[in-house]
Amino acid sequence: MSAVSAPPSASGPPAVRSRGLALGVLATGMLMNVLDGSIVTVAMPAIQDDLALSPAGLSWVVNAYLIAFGGLLLLAGRLGDLIGRKRVFLAGTAVFTAASLLAGAAGTPAVLIAARFLQGVGSAMTAAVGLGILVTLFAEPAERARAIAVFSFTGAAGASIGQVLGGVLTDALAWHWIFLINLPIGLAVLVLAAAVLPADRGLGLRAGADVLGAGLVTAGIVLGIYAAVEAGTRGWASAHTLGLGALAVVLLAAFVLRQATARTPLMPLRILRSRGVAGANLVQVLMVAALFSFQVLVALYLQEVLGYGATGTGLAMLPAAVAIGAVSLGVSARLVARFGERSVLLVGLALLVGVLGLLARVPVHASYPVDLLPVMLLAAGFGLALPALTALGMSGAGEGDAGLVSGLFNTTQQIGMALGVAVLSALAASRTDTLLAAGASRAEALTGGYRLAFAVGAGLLVAALALAAAVLRRPGPGPRLPSPRGRESAPPRAEERTGRP
CATH class of the missing domain: 1.10.287 (Helix Hairpins)
Structure with missing residues (x-):
């Protein structure tokens, strides 16, 4: 047990077995958060019918979680640096697990929405420090690339897995089980995290209270x-x-x-001097906003236009999860080591432009093998883009700032998601209303609205691609950043991050 729970020391990183178990715990915690964000989408009609929710009330089942999660990430990340990232991770997992029990037992809209808000609080605490713990555990470039690929896979493919699981649970049992399934997972993460995550004392509240x-x-x-x-x-x-x-x-x-x-600032502005950190966060806002249309609007298109059920929708999205997982776990780390994060990111973004470009032409009476399966397979680009972008986003994090930079990266992700929800949903709805008023059928009007959203999403990805090519054009060392304790720490050199001269 001492080999498992021993914290990092000045003599080197924790034992390999300890770090492998810790990575598994961090990835499982992230997977639980991502699943909870996507598993709800296919269960929304069942929740609305059972609790007699209005459309506005139903939106708050998603919005309550999103607002708490996005709003607290930066604060939670900095608290991890100050009082210890392990403590914040454990506390967040406990809050999330308890809130899941409350959501599963909810019999009124008010209780469910309050539980979703608490789930967002817990998710913010765990997500904000997860990457910070990871980058301090894996300092060697090749190992860090592999660890980030595993961690990114949970975020990239977890959404599709959540849709499959949500459909199966809703159809086979009841919508309550999409929340209750978190209980055994959350308890297991708590027990294992207490044993295997490295203990850290933090900088102390005086360093940034x-x-x-x-x-x-x-x-x-x-x-x-x-x-x-x-x-x-x-x-x-x-x-x-x-x-x-x-x-x-x-x-x-x-x-x-x-x-x-x-x-003693909460977010020292020096962390934005890193070209990788600032550029990656800007690219992420555009990428995540665009990909909202893939994660959510494709599911709506399958159900509302093609008539798929909850389980069928999840299964239709499954090839995307498989493709993303195969690429992120199988080849992304090796490609980053050979070509560098920037090149891999650009290829991944180009593939994603193709995904939304094809969706912008989707017909009313689509054939899944012809019109949708190629889209699902091209989604493998996310398995390239996200690990590379994550590595760039964490490139300027020193030991005392890892939680803060992790919180910042997750915050921009949520901002991008909120913008995607607001802008693309509004555009799709407006276009649908216009087509209905012009006499189009419901299926034609909905398809027209989704096409517009997909086209705008493709435009956002083109902007992200151009920004990445311009701002991240040189993965060099950048300026030296003063650390929280007065030491200097520079982002890793290009050869340190890519594993090649």
Whole structure:
């Protein structure tokens, strides 16, 4: 047991078996979070019927989770650096597991929405520090690339797996089981995490206990995400959307000013000096916003236009999960080692442009083998893009900032998702209404709306590809970043990250 639970020391990283078990725990924790985000989508009609939810009320089953998750990631990541990432991971897993029990037992909309908010809190705590723990465990470039590939697979393929599992559980049992299934997983993660994750004391609250900054950034992100997800129903030009959006911008601007002047800032602005960190986070916003249309709108197209059931929808999405898993686990680390993160990212983004480009031409009466299966297989590009982007996003993280940089990377992911939900859903709905008013059938109108969303998503991916090619054009060392304890730490050199000179 001592070999398993021994923390890292100055003499070297933990034992190989310990790190392998720790990676399994971190990946399982991430998988649980990702599954919970996607497993709900195919169960929404059943939840709505059982709890008599209005369409607006049903949206909050998703929005409550999204707002809590996205709004608390940055704060949770910094708390991990200050009080210990293992403590935050364990606490988040406990909160998420308890909230899953509450959601599974919910008999009213209010209880379910409150439980979903608490699930978002727990997920934010575990997701924010997971990557931080990983990059401190795997310091050697080739090992880190393989570990990030495993970790990224849980995020890339977990969404499709969640749709399959959600459909099966909803059809075979009841929607309650999409939450109750988290209980044994969560308890297992708690027990194993306590044993195998390396203990870390953190920097101490005095190193960054910026209460005012924490309040500003959390309030700004929460309000921004809330304004975005509500814009689809209230309208982008409504006083509600514009007012809350403006307030969110003011709060985030005040946060940046606070971080520039605070003695112990919550988010030292030096972490944004890394070209890899800043560029990867911007690319991620565009990529995730675009891929919302694949994860959610394809499922809606299968059900609403082609008439697939919940289980059928999940199974139809399964080839995408298999392709993503095969690429991310099988070849992505080797390609990164040979060609570098930037090149692998560009190829992955190009494949994803093809995915949404094909979907933008999907017909009303589609043939799955001809029109959809090639799309699912091309989704393997996500298995290339996400590990490479994750490595770039964590490239400037020092030991004292790993949790913060992890939280920042996950925060931009949620911001991208919120923008995707708001913008692409609104565009699809608006186009559908226009076609219905012009006399099109429901299936034709829905397909037209989805096509527009897919086309806009493809445009966002083209922008992400151009940004990655321009901003991440040189994976060099970048500026030297002062560490939280006054030491200097530079992002890894290109040859250190790629494993080649």
